[in-house]
Amino acid sequence: MISDLDKLLARSVHMHELSQQDFNEVKPLLTGAPIHPEILSIIEGNNPGWIFVDQLVTPKSALVWSKGMQGFYIIGDHTNELFIKSLDSYISSHIAPRMKKLGLEYFEVSGQHNEWNLALMFPSRKLYPFEQMVFKLFHKPVESLNNAIRIINLKMLDWEDLDLKNIEFVHDNIDLFWSSKEDFRAKGYGYAAVEGTEIMGVCYSSFVTEDTHAIGIETLSKYQNRGVGTHLAALVAEDILTNGFTPYWDCSLDNEASRKLALRLGFQQIHQYKCSAFSI
Numbered sequence: 001m002i003s004d005l006d007k008l009l010a011r012s013v014h015m016h017e018l019s020q021q022d023f024n025e026v027k028p029l030l031t032g033a034p035i036h037p038e039i040l041s042i043i044e045g046n047n048p049g050w051i052f053v054d055q056l057v058t059p060k061s062a063l064v065w066s067k068g069m070q071g072f073y074i075i076g077d078h079t080n081e082l083f084i085k086s087l088d089s090y091i092s093s094h095i096a097p098r099m100k101k102l103g104l105e106y107f108e109v110s111g112q113h114n115e116w117n118l119a120l121m122f123p124s125r126k127l128y129p130f131e132q133m134v135f136k137l138f139h140k141p142v143e144s145l146n147n148a149i150r151i152i153n154l155k156m157l158d159w160e161d162l163d164l165k166n167i168e169f170v171h172d173n174i175d176l177f178w179s180s181k182e183d184f185r186a187k188g189y190g191y192a193a194v195e196g197t198e199i200m201g202v203c204y205s206s207f208v209t210e211d212t213h214a215i216g217i218e219t220l221s222k223y224q225n226r227g228v229g230t231h232l233a234a235l236v237a238e239d240i241l242t243n244g245f246t247p248y249w250d251c252s253l254d255n256e257a258s259r260k261l262a263l264r265l266g267f268q269q270i271h272q273y274k275c276s277a278f279s280i
Helices: 005-008 020-029 037-043 083-101 158-162 169-178 182-188 228-244 256-264
Strands: 049-053 061-066 071-076 106-111 129-136 150-153 192-193 200-210 212-219 244-250 267-279
Touching: 020 037, 020 049, 020 061, 020 071, 037 061, 037 071, 037 200, 037 212, 061 083, 083 106, 106 200, 129 158, 129 256, 169 182, 169 200, 169 212, 169 228, 192 228, 200 228, 200 244, 212 228, 228 244, 228 256
Parallel strands: 071 106, 212 244
Antiparallel strands: 049 061, 061 071, 106 267, 129 244, 129 267, 150 192, 192 200, 200 212
């Protein structure tokens, strides 16, 4: 819980990092705009991230970092002048050094809604704008299964014991989005496709909220255009639906392959939002 000392210090500092046990303090800020599971999953404690706020007690605005996306989301009151004026310098002094330790060179950020003026917030930065598309699936995915593809259910304990030469490909994907393999098995769904002793691709729950599962997917380049991603995504989406959740798909506007795959499975576009990136 937030201590009396923290409350006292909060009066003299413009930005603060919340401890994970206090992430729920910013949940009331998720109103009046589409809720990204990438944000909510962190607040609910399902996926790892950081949260920075303007004040520890009843925050008005917040900056949420997603480890899986390796990007930031701004939520809350877009007219909060103290937050707007403090954010850029706080990024330089506190956040950028931590990002560089993780090997990150770009700060990617989006507002929860388009009223967040990123150009105004970062006047000294050279911003590189891009847009993301959001899809949801409301029915069983269009049949796209290929029974010739050998698959591994990643919720099973024995897959890590298989003699696969690139098994780290799966580990790296899960580790990016989840705090532990045990946490993934308890809350997520996923499959890998295998040919011989090599993993061809992987698809899994990347972000999880109480009602939504975002889907992460990656196919090795030499196995693309063989239906691997379509097969895996159909399996994961069906598991998500069968267990009472809504499948969610987020991809960049210029990622034609990802967009076409979502549409091929029967996903419907529900939202599109703006992002920016700048070097740190």
